[in-house]
Amino acid sequence: QITLKESGPTLVKPTQTLTLTCTFSGFSFSTSEVGVGWIRQPPGKALEWLALIFWDGEKRYSPSLKSRLTISKDTFKNVVVLTVTNMDPVDTGTYYCAHRRGGGSDFDYWGQGILVTVSS
Amino acid sequence: EIVLTQSPATLSLSPGEGATLSCRASQSVRHYLAWYQQKPGQAPRLLIYDSSKRATGIPARFSGSGSGTDFTLTISSLEPEDFALYYCQQRTSYPLTFGQGTRLEIK
Numbered sequence: 001q002i003t004l005k006e007s008g009p010t011l012v013k014p015t016q017t018l019t020l021t022c023t024f025s026g027f028s029f030s031t032s033e034v035g036v037g038w039i040r041q042p043p044g045k046a047l048e049w050l051a052l053i054f055w056d057g058e059k060r061y062s063p064s065l066k067s068r069l070t071i072s073k074d075t076f077k078n079v080v081v082l083t084v085t086n087m088d089p090v091d092t093g094t095y096y097c098a099h100r101r102g103g104g105s106d107f108d109y110w111g112q113g114i115l116v117t118v119s120s
Numbered sequence: 121e122i123v124l125t126q127s128p129a130t131l132s133l134s135p136g137e138g139a140t141l142s143c144r145a146s147q148s149v150r151h152y153l154a155w156y157q158q159k160p161g162q163a164p165r166l167l168i169y170d171s172s173k174r175a176t177g178i179p180a181r182f183s184g185s186g187s188g189t190d191f192t193l194t195i196s197s198l199e200p201e202d203f204a205l206y207y208c209q210q211r212t213s214y215p216l217t218f219g220q221g222t223r224l225e226i227k
Contacts, residue, residue: 037216047156047164047207049216062215063121096163105211106154108175110163 002026004036004097004111011117012087018116022080022097026109029055029075035100036080037107038071042093050095052105053080089118122146122210124219132227139195141222143208148188152212155184155193158205158221167206168193198224 008020020038027034037052051071052060061069070083080097094115098107123146133139143153151171156164166175168184171191181196195202203226208219 039218046220047209047218049209049218052216060214064215098163101166101169104152104154104169105216106166106169106209107164108166108169110165113163 002099002109004099004109006095006097006111006114008095008114008116010115011119013120014088014118016087018082018084018087018091020082020084020095020097020114020116022082022111024078024080024097024099027099028078029073031055033100033102035105036073037098037100037105038080038082038095039098039107040091040093040095041113042090045093050084051082052100054100087118092116092118121215122149122213122217124208124210124217126206126208126219126222128222129220130223130225132225133198134227135198135200137198139193139198139202139224141193141195141206141224143186143191143193143219145189145191145210149210149212151187152210153184153186153191154209154211155182156207156209157202158207164207195224200226 004024034055038050053071068085094113096113097111099109101108125144127142155168158164172184206222
């Protein structure tokens with residue numbers, strides 16, 4: 001059974017760095033084709049893909065946010081971490097981590113999401 | 121970046137009716153298109169991948185079709201639990217992109 005859960009601060013100040021952790025079970029980065037992505041959703045708005053990390057360490061980022069994003073993994077701890085620098089109120093939203101479906105970069109298992117508010 | 125445009129923005133139907141949701145891509149995504157359902161306060165759920173393949177546990181009333189730039193999600197007979205937001209997503213090229221969503225509401 002695959003599960004994912006996001007954790008981190010729910011309130012950050014403008015210009016601060018956000019660090020989110022995705023802790024998962026039921027799969028492993030030791031297996032080829034495995035990937036974990038981050039997707040966010042501002043309140044009342046559409047989904048926006050942010051980043052994806054693969055079992056072999058390859059990383060992909062949204063071009064519009066690439067300069068502010070870093071994704072990393074710890075294979076032994078079953079954790080994926082996303083950092084977003086220079087947070088702004090427009091970055092407010094629910095951040096999801098999700099399991100990449102084997103064979104394609106869509107997402108078949110999602111965490112519950114964490115609502116992050118950027119406010120002074 | 122591939123832009124996905126979903127239509128209509130809102131669809132008002134009654135339980136038992138059939139629903140047709142559309143997703144158009146700004147350039148060909150071949151058949152690499154997925155559909156998700158999202159209910160208030162919940163994470164998205166994968167319904168369809170690769171245009172027409174149902175994800176695990178998805179009822180047969182959900183079907184997908186299309187290739188290239190035009191795709192359709194069809195719900196054959198709406199159940200009360202089907203009224204939700206629906207998003208399409210392409211995986212042909214990075215960045216991965218989502219449509220802006222179609223809200224399926226009870227008439």
